[in-house]
Amino acid sequence: MFSSIIVVVMFLFVRCTKIDLTGRTSFQNKKKNQKRQRAKSDVILKLNYGFILGLVVMRFFKRMERKLLRTFI
Secondary structure (H helix, E strand, O other): OHHHHHHHHHHHHHHHHHOOOOOOHHHHHHHHHHHHHHHHOOOOOOOOHHHHHHHHHHHHHHHHHHHHHHHHO
């Protein structure tokens, strides 16, 4: 049980240090700028598989975190 708590604490530490304090407004502005750039150019977009994999992994960890918190709280 102790080792599982240590793993959860390490995960939460990494997650908390990765949080962007500027909020979602900067993300929305970047998204709008990307849409404008895509409209201007007719270039075939390359998929960023590393980014997609990162999103999938973070979604998995968030779900596991919720399940753990609901179980123990």
